[in-house]
Amino acid sequence: MSLKKLGLAFVAVALTVSTLTGCGQGAKDAGATKASGSIKIDGSSTVFPITEAVAEEFQKANPNVKVTVGVSGTGGGFKKFVAGDLDISNASRTIKDAEKTQATSNKVDYVEIPIAYDGISIVVNKANTWVDKLTVAELKKIWEPNSKVKTWKDIRPNWPAEPIKLYGPGTDSGTFEYFTEAIVGEAKKSRPDYNQSEDDNVLVTGVKGDKNSLGYFGFSYYEENAKELKLVPIETGNGKTVSPTMETIKDGSYKPLSRPLFIYVSKTSLQKPEVKSFVKYYVENAEELTKAVHYVPLKKEEYQAGLSKVN
Amino acid sequence: MGQGNWRIRKITDRFAKIAFLCATLFGIAFLGVLLYRIVADGAGWLNWDFFTNFSSRFPAKAGVAAALVGSIWIVLLTGPIAFFLGVGTALYLEEYTKKSWFTRLIQVNIHNLAGVPSIVYGILGLAVFVQGLMLGQAVLAGVFTMSLLVLPIIVVSSQEAIRSVPQHMRNASYALGASKWQTISRVVIPTALPNILTGVILALSRAIGETAPLVVVGALTFVAFVPASPMDPFTVLPIQIFNWTSRPQDDFRAIAAAGIIVLLVVLLTMNLLAVYLRNKYQKRY
Numbered sequence: 001m002s003l004k005k006l007g008l009a010f011v012a013v014a015l016t017v018s019t020l021t022g023c024g025q026g027a028k029d030a031g032a033t034k035a036s037g038s039i040k041i042d043g044s045s046t047v048f049p050i051t052e053a054v055a056e057e058f059q060k061a062n063p064n065v066k067v068t069v070g071v072s073g074t075g076g077g078f079k080k081f082v083a084g085d086l087d088i089s090n091a092s093r094t095i096k097d098a099e100k101t102q103a104t105s106n107k108v109d110y111v112e113i114p115i116a117y118d119g120i121s122i123v124v125n126k127a128n129t130w131v132d133k134l135t136v137a138e139l140k141k142i143w144e145p146n147s148k149v150k151t152w153k154d155i156r157p158n159w160p161a162e163p164i165k166l167y168g169p170g171t172d173s174g175t176f177e178y179f180t181e182a183i184v185g186e187a188k189k190s191r192p193d194y195n196q197s198e199d200d201n202v203l204v205t206g207v208k209g210d211k212n213s214l215g216y217f218g219f220s221y222y223e224e225n226a227k228e229l230k231l232v233p234i235e236t237g238n239g240k241t242v243s244p245t246m247e248t249i250k251d252g253s254y255k256p257l258s259r260p261l262f263i264y265v266s267k268t269s270l271q272k273p274e275v276k277s278f279v280k281y282y283v284e285n286a287e288e289l290t291k292a293v294h295y296v297p298l299k300k301e302e303y304q305a306g307l308s309k310v311n
Numbered sequence: 312m313g314q315g316n317w318r319i320r321k322i323t324d325r326f327a328k329i330a331f332l333c334a335t336l337f338g339i340a341f342l343g344v345l346l347y348r349i350v351a352d353g354a355g356w357l358n359w360d361f362f363t364n365f366s367s368r369f370p371a372k373a374g375v376a377a378a379l380v381g382s383i384w385i386v387l388l389t390g391p392i393a394f395f396l397g398v399g400t401a402l403y404l405e406e407y408t409k410k411s412w413f414t415r416l417i418q419v420n421i422h423n424l425a426g427v428p429s430i431v432y433g434i435l436g437l438a439v440f441v442q443g444l445m446l447g448q449a450v451l452a453g454v455f456t457m458s459l460l461v462l463p464i465i466v467v468s469s470q471e472a473i474r475s476v477p478q479h480m481r482n483a484s485y486a487l488g489a490s491k492w493q494t495i496s497r498v499v500i501p502t503a504l505p506n507i508l509t510g511v512i513l514a515l516s517r518a519i520g521e522t523a524p525l526v527v528v529g530a531l532t533f534v535a536f537v538p539a540s541p542m543d544p545f546t547v548l549p550i551q552i553f554n555w556t557s558r559p560q561d562d563f564r565a566i567a568a569a570g571i572i573v574l575l576v577v578l579l580t581m582n583l584l585a586v587y588l589r590n591k592y593q594k595r596y
Binding site: 042048052055066067070071198199220223225293 | 529543
């Protein structure tokens with residue numbers, strides 16, 4: 001008898017929940033626009049904040065469309081995308097040849113739309129008085145595999161002989177992949193003995209708390225913590241020294257550490273009106289929304305070019 | 312010599328007492344600090360909007376609606392499935408089979424399964440439920456995965472509960488002419504139920520805090536609607552909290568703390584329910 005009661009209780013609670021959620025759904029239907037259906041997005045954690053901002057606004061305007069965004073990383077997102085499981089894939093790099101081949105064999109046709117720039121910022125502790133800038137060659141010397149750099153003195157002889165503490169993203173990160181390719185010269189080749197975290201806040205906290213630290217992570221994390229970190233300008237090949245700012249990232253002068261971010265849209269999904277209107281909404285509002293989440297927007301004509309791929 | 316020995320034993324006694332007191336206080340002190348930090352950070356963000364809003368890029372507009380309902384879905388559906396499978400297995404092993412190499416094999420496997428890392432269940436769930444049964448990244452796929460995850464815990468605790476039912480009660484039932492099923496359903500289960508329920512609810516408490524297997528199965532990060540059926544995509548509280556902690560803005564860390572408070576309240580409520588059920592049903596025997 002108590003078993004029966006228990007079963008009844010379970011059923012009762014389940015029913016209550018489903019009616020409650022059902023009601024919520026019904027109430028929302030009232031003010032809905034025409035578009036309905038679902039849009040599945042997954043991929044890069046770097047692109048996530050932008051796509052989330054777009055999804056949030058789009059969802060408000062179209063309550064009947066169910067937009068979901070996952071964070072599987074660029075590689076993880078493409079894996080699902082080329083299998084045909086996604087409508088849109090967030091990517092912090094362009095699609096690789098191996099992934100293209102899979103897409104073709106699964107008959108997944110797609111369009112690539114750049115949506116923003118991201119800069120990788122090199123930062124040191126506020127109390128660090130000696131670092132004025134770093135050259136690309138010096139960065140390579142610090143981060144390459146089998147690096148001999150153990151103290152600041154190993155970089156430049158007039159810097160202190162204090163041990164250097166390095167902070168950077170973990171090996172699954174798109175930022176890691178991009179940084180190693182741009183600085184070391186080969187993607188995913190890095191010295192392994194540094195403090196790794198997939199969570200950029202951990203890197204920020206690490207650099208903040210250690211006078212001899214040096215770290216790299218996405219520009220938006222520097223922007224949010226600008227008062228507590230010291231940004232290191234980068235000297236490129238021709239002797240020009242550039243700090244990452246909205247302007248230098250946008251006009252491409254912050255080389256080689258600025259990169260474009262993309263969304264990949266399946267052409268089959270573009271046939272669906274809700275996906276098409278979402279992508280149009282994305283590109284049309286990208287300039288404003290990327291700024292809001294501290295990324296760097298593209299130029300107007302670049303957005304125009306993206307839009308023409310959809311229409 | 313006897314005198315000195317006695318003194319050493321007394322000192323050892325006192326030392327042991329102090330050492331174990333320290334061990335106890337160490338855990339409690341850390342728990343206290345953690346709770347204080349979380350409540351101090353998060354309490355200010357707790358209001359009605361926090362429960363009705365969805366994930367947002369604006370701290371002030373962010374809420375746990377989708378995650379909370381997702382977590383509730385998972386627990387409500389995992390509960391009955393895991394209960395039926397777990398208690399059924401325990402009854403079979405304790406009441407129906409004789410000890411043999413076969414039951415010992417099952418027993419060893421169940422104990423081993425209890426120690427398997429949860430992410431392995433996630434991979435299993437992805438292969439079997441999401442792709443194999445074509446459930447997709449739906450609530451139901453998460454529910455089945457979670458049921459498997461907590462099953463060994465429920466089986467083991469139910470077995471303990473059933474074993475603790477005195478043999479003379481079964482004998483009394485048989486003496487009155489009751490059949491095996493009558494004895495089990497009217498004597499064994501009701502007597503063991505309080506302890507079984509405690510085990511089940513504690514296992515479900517574990518399920519509600521799990522993140523890794525659900526991420527693998529395909530729980531999402533941005534879901535701005537409440538899952539209305541078991542076939543809908545979903546997110547859960549731990550995933551939402553994790554996402555908030557990894558954002559650049561400081562405010563989101565406070566919101567993560569608020570999310571942790573919600574999760575703690577859900578967990579404590581479940582544990583209280585376990586205590587209540589145990590006390591209530593134990594009085595009858």
